[in-house]
Amino acid sequence: MADAIIWSVGGYAPPHIITNKRLSERMDTSDEWIQTRTGIRERRSAGDEETTATASIQSGKAALEASEFEAEDLDWVVVCTDTPEMWSPATACFVQDALGARQASAIDLTGGCAGFLQTLQIMSPLAQAGKRLLVIGTELLTHALNWNDRSTAVLFGDGSSAFLMGPSDAGHGGIRIGPGLSRSDGSQTDILGKPYGGTRYAITPELVREGRLHTIRMEGPKVFKHAVTMMSDIGRRVIQEAQLGLEQIDWVVPHQANQRIIDAVTHQVGIPAERVFSHVARFANTGSASIGLAMSDMLDQRLIKPGQRLLSVAFGAGFSWASQLFFVDQVPPAQFIHAGEPV
Numbered sequence: 001m002a003d004a005i006i007w008s009v010g011g012y013a014p015p016h017i018i019t020n021k022r023l024s025e026r027m028d029t030s031d032e033w034i035q036t037r038t039g040i041r042e043r044r045s046a047g048d049e050e051t052t053a054t055a056s057i058q059s060g061k062a063a064l065e066a067s068e069f070e071a072e073d074l075d076w077v078v079v080c081t082d083t084p085e086m087w088s089p090a091t092a093c094f095v096q097d098a099l100g101a102r103q104a105s106a107i108d109l110t111g112g113c114a115g116f117l118q119t120l121q122i123m124s125p126l127a128q129a130g131k132r133l134l135v136i137g138t139e140l141l142t143h144a145l146n147w148n149d150r151s152t153a154v155l156f157g158d159g160s161s162a163f164l165m166g167p168s169d170a171g172h173g174g175i176r177i178g179p180g181l182s183r184s185d186g187s188q189t190d191i192l193g194k195p196y197g198g199t200r201y202a203i204t205p206e207l208v209r210e211g212r213l214h215t216i217r218m219e220g221p222k223v224f225k226h227a228v229t230m231m232s233d234i235g236r237r238v239i240q241e242a243q244l245g246l247e248q249i250d251w252v253v254p255h256q257a258n259q260r261i262i263d264a265v266t267h268q269v270g271i272p273a274e275r276v277f278s279h280v281a282r283f284a285n286t287g288s289a290s291i292g293l294a295m296s297d298m299l300d301q302r303l304i305k306p307g308q309r310l311l312s313v314a315f316g317a318g319f320s321w322a323s324q325l326f327f328v329d330q331v332p333p334a335q336f337i338h339a340g341e342p343v
């Protein structure tokens with residue numbers, strides 16, 4: 001059977017840069033506190049003029065333009081997001097229309113910060129079976145933040161990334177999707193999420209008066225502990241099941257949540273810091289966009305070379321967590337749109 005291959009990669013970091021200093025003018029925080037606790041220096045914001053669909057279109061177009069394919073060649077457009085365009089229809093339908101992917105089926109998937117790896121694991125068999133897919137991860141998390149809650153508002157940012165995928169027997173090289181695993185523990189749904197605004201807690205004037213907004217809520221220290229334990233465990237398991245040694249992993253591409261979490265996970269797995277990619281200082285936590293955005297940046301910086309093995313680990317709301325191996329048969333073409341200005 002064919003393997004699933006990433007044929008090209010697109011990344012989009014929205015143009016508004018919000019520095020820690022800018023946040024400290026808006027709330028009771030400081031650059032020093034944020035950098036010490038998280039490693040984050042700045043994050044991107046899409047601003048009011050953009051939506052999850054427009055950001056997805058940017059990264060989707062970037063991946064298509066970098067490739068030999070046209071939108072009409074696509075069988076599937078998939079958007080993984082926790083900040084959708086609207087409840088219904090799927091964000092992916094807006095993207096499919098705007099790109100002109102007239103032969104494609106479009107669907108959204110939601111899985112918190114582990115959602116992008118889960119989506120790749122769900123969609124890879126379709127690529128193996130010969131389908132061409134545009135798999136996009138997008139979050140406009142600055143639209144989902146409570147700007148009065150300093151413990152969450154400083155952590156997140158906006159971004160979008162896209163993988164164009166297909167089968168290995170179609171004559172196009174790229175990054176091969178290797179073994180992966182994902183797990184969930186739905187008994188922890190109250191620790192991290194955006195609980196209000198759904199069917200359980202519909203937004204009512206009473207809820208708004210009580211300050212229960214449709215924004216992200218999190219018990220930070222609990223999330224920290226679980227994130228480190230679960231990502232270390234699943235990362236080690238995937239390496240073991242693939243019968244690889246740690247020295248055979250050239251890069252760890254972790255979910256970019258927080259530098260302290262990244263450091264703790266890679267220390268526990270036993271991979272030296274110089275083989276771990278992090279740009280959390282510049283882009284903060286972009287949820288479902290994070291791992292694709294990191295790969296897009298790595299390709300832009302020419303850090304990914306033929307023959308390398310990459311290990312991704314992610315953790316997020318649910319809780320859900322996942323790990324995925326990638327084998328670089330050929331460096332895929334990529335386009336990373338990241339010019340920005342402080343606001």
Ligand SMILES: CC(C)(COP(=O)(O)OP(=O)(O)OC[C@H]1O[C@@H](n2cnc3c(N)ncnc32)[C@H](O)[C@@H]1OP(=O)(O)O)[C@@H](O)C(=O)NCCC(=O)NCCS
Pocket residue numbers: 028029030033034037038113150151152154155218219220221222223224227257258261285315316317
């Ligand atoms: C959020 C996080 C950075 C907080 O760091 P911490 O060392 O655990 O800090 P605490 O939560 O113990 O808070 C310590 C103090 O800092 C304060 N504080 C919280 N946010 C602050 C901010 N932005 N600026 C200044 N002070 C802040 C708290 O109010 C608390 O004050 P108190 O002691 O007077 O009550 C940390 O728990 C974390 O990284 N969690 C995981 C978050 C994450 O990555 N989530 C997404 C996963 S996908």
